[in-house]
Amino acid sequence: MRPSTTSGGHNCRRGVQLRQHRSQDFRTTQLTSDFFVERLKAWGVTRIYGYSGDGINGVLGALQRAEGTDGEIEFIQVRHEEMAAFMATAHAKFTGELGVCLSTGGPGATHLITGLYDAKSDHMPVLAIAGQAETTVRGASYQQELNLDRMFADVADFVQEAAAPAQLRHLVDRGLRVAKSRNGVTVLILPKDLQDMAWEEPKRAHGFTRSGPGYSPPRIVPHDADLRRAAEVLNAGRKVAIVVGAGARDAADEVVAVAERLGAGVAKALLGKDVLPDELPFVTGAIGLLGTKPSSDMMEGCDTLLMIGTGFPWAEFLPADGQARAVQIDIAPEMLGLRYPVEVNLHGDAGETLRGLLPLLTQQQDRGWQDGIIAGMDDWRETLKGRAMADASPVNPQRVIYEMSPRLPADAIVTSDSGSCANWYARDWQVKRGQRGSLSGGLASMGAAVPYAIAAKFAHPIRPVVALVGDGAMQMNNMAELITIQKYWQRWADPRLIVCVFNNEDLNEVTWEQRVMEGNPRFPTTQSLPDVPYARFAEMLGLTGIFVDDPEQLSAAWDRALTADRPVVLEVKTDPNVAPLPPHVTIEQAKAFMTSMAKGDRGAAQVVADTARQIIGGIRGRL
Known part of the structure; x- marks a missing residue:
């Protein structure tokens, strides 16, 4: 049979020509999605966990065009978007960097929610990139069109749907700065058609704003007067108990120095399990429902409590009200005094604050309290062995x-x-x-x-x-x-x-x-x-x-x-x-x-x- 000469055949060939012409345009014109990927690279993003879908194809195309270039962003294909969000959270936990996940719109975006709440709950910086229906059909109950900005409003510290190419520059810069500075979640929603629009720099004109990338965390240390107040409380204690969480991870040496100076024991909230090695004799292991008997006994017997970088939730495992004077250190002010009536709240980085506090602490000469904790741990290890065997x-x-x-x-x-x-x-x-x-x-x-x-x-x-x-x-x-x-x-x-x-x-x-x-x-x-x-x-x-x-x-x-x-x-x-x-x-x-x-x-x-x-x-x- 001869090739078809019907109008349908001509239309088919014309469609191929149009797609070829559009592909050539893509190679010669920077698209909004290309700028987006470049901006992520400028912020130091090296890896994205995600799953593809037509609502995010423009960004995927930009990632493909950027392959082989300097600072290429690695895309890891997962089986489910919830897993992508968990991986982004874990990336932040195990690197200290921003974690990034990606999904299409509609159901792909809804799948991200659980993993993003994991990031929010554990105070991890995560960026979620979600596709969206075209701007031209927003509000039309179109396929996979959801009001994602409303859906993500509770989990995110910053969420915004882009409406124009010139808007995207400051959305990326502000969103990533918010995620990093607040250790929280940012969600950027990109309509499908906007991703394939020609990129436009914001103008130097009314109605535009021009932003830049970059963020370095500040040095946050309490005032000297507050450090002295905290030292007075801790120096007066004879039975000091310390609880550390994930916020103390970069202050391990300082925590050990404080414990040795005060003759204290140290219990670990679940997220702080890897802050200190369990081979240290005064470390009592986990605290709470999943905790150890020595940690529980220490809370029952202490007269002073120092909490460092922890949002430990089970307040019933902390001392009774009025039993212990307390000092708390946390980089997140909203977590201070939340679990126990604290006498001195110190808003600051754990390591910096402890380094300021250490010279003010006096050496505890009576080691009876700490020796009792060590003996209790020796017995507990035998208990664990007996239970395991x-x-x-x-x-x-x-x-x-x-x-x-x-x-x-x-x-x-x-x-x-x-x-x-x-x-x-x-x-x-x-x-x-x-x-x-x-x-x-x-x-x-x-x-x-x-x-x-x-x-x-x-x-x-x-x-x-x-x-x-x-x-x-x-x-x-x-x-x-x-x-x-x-x-x-x-x-x-x-x-x-x-x-x-x-x-x-x-x-x-x-x-x-x-x-x-x-x-x-x-x-x-x-x-x-x-x-x-x-x-x-x-x-x-x-x-x-x-x-x-x-x-x-x-x-x-x-x-x-x-x-x-x-x-x-x-x-x-x-x-x-x-x-x-x-x-x-x-x-x-x-x-x-x-x-x-x-x-x-x-x-x-x-x-x-x-x-x-x-x-x-x-x-x-x-x-």
């Missing part, structure tokens, strides 16, 4: 971390999901100097461990990374991100990324909350999970899979995983009836637990055998 069916989840902890290299990074595995992360991982770790803190979201680990690996490709994940979070969204690992792992100089899955076929943290907080038996309808072969799934992807259902296999499994030539999924069949106990159990919690057993909790005999002795032995409170 206790029999379980089939594997005690505490032993998984107990076996991991001494084997991790000094430069390892550990991430954890929410749920019962966070208990073992908080208590059983003994942090060494130089190691890093994090999780979704303030938001406590499921599904963050694997995307956090991926971002950690991109940020530090020569460091080994371990993600601790419950089977609930693994099934929710983390399994898909194994595909992301498979896609990129050969780029990493050190291929070691271990995803350790606690497979107990149970949404375990909530199960225990039902028992201990509500007094109800386990509700299988809501709590039971399918038994998924996670290690075999990893092997299908070309990764290494290791399955363990015998506690005696754990040490060899960790050794194999840490020497593997590719990422590993280490699946451990753990016992759901090993309780994630708080440091002390109240009589009310004990009663609720026993009530749930009496109501016919399935497996109650095993639960009681595994747990009741610990609970009854740990009861405190008035009968």
Whole structure:
């Protein structure tokens, strides 16, 4: 047959010519999207986590045109936009830089929300770039047209939808400056047609503004008079307790110096777990529901409290009102005096403030308080060992971390999901100097461990990374991100990324909350999970899979995983009836637990055998 000579054929050829002509225009004319990418580079952005869609295609095209140029921005394709936002948050946590994520408009943008709230809750600087329907159809209930500026208004410190090319320059400059200076979230929304418009510099005329890039954080230190007031409180104390959070990470040496001078003990909020190594004898480990008995005992007995860079939420684990005089240091003034009635609030950078405070502190001669804390920690370590090595069916989840902890290299990074595995992360991982770790803190979201680990690996490709994940979070969204690992792992100089899955076929943290907080038996309808072969799934992807259902296999499994030539999924069949106990159990919690057993909790005999002795032995409170 001869080629068609119908008008349709001519129109088809004409369409090709038009697309070729437009492509030539793209190569010779700087588009607004090209300027946008250049401006991100000027701000130091090196990596974007995201997922494509037609609403953001203009920016993706600009990233493509910028490939091979100086300072090229790396685009990491994830499986889901929520994961992109988690990765941006983790990038900020593990680098101190701005994290960046990208989505199309409509559902792509709505998917970002959870990860962005994680950044907001943990005070991390993150930029989210979202596409939008064309400016010409805004307000028309068009496909994927949502009022994204309203949707992001609560999570973002700065959110703006661009309406004209000349506006974009100051939106980028202001938005990134806000994110960096406030350690918060900025969202920039770019309509689809605006991305492909010719770039126009803002004019030197009324109705325009001309901005510039760049931001350096200031030196923020309290007034000398306030430092003296704080020193007076701390010097008067005889039983000083210190609580540190993520805001103290760059002040580790100063925290140690203060603790040694005051004869204090130091407890760590969950986000501050990696601030100090656990080998320091006066460090009591985590505090709170996931904390240690020595941390709880220290709060019960102290007469003075120093909080540094922490928004630790569970105020019931802090001293009683009137028991202790308190000093707090925080770079975020809105966090000062929020958890405890503080006598002296110091608005400042932790390191700078402590360096100003140290010369004013006197050496505590009586070391009895600190010696008691050290002795308590010695006993606690034996308790942890006994709990980890206790029999379980089939594997005690505490032993998984107990076996991991001494084997991790000094430069390892550990991430954890929410749920019962966070208990073992908080208590059983003994942090060494130089190691890093994090999780979704303030938001406590499921599904963050694997995307956090991926971002950690991109940020530090020569460091080994371990993600601790419950089977609930693994099934929710983390399994898909194994595909992301498979896609990129050969780029990493050190291929070691271990995803350790606690497979107990149970949404375990909530199960225990039902028992201990509500007094109800386990509700299988809501709590039971399918038994998924996670290690075999990893092997299908070309990764290494290791399955363990015998506690005696754990040490060899960790050794194999840490020497593997590719990422590993280490699946451990753990016992759901090993309780994630708080440091002390109240009589009310004990009663609720026993009530749930009496109501016919399935497996109650095993639960009681595994747990009741610990609970009854740990009861405190008035009968």
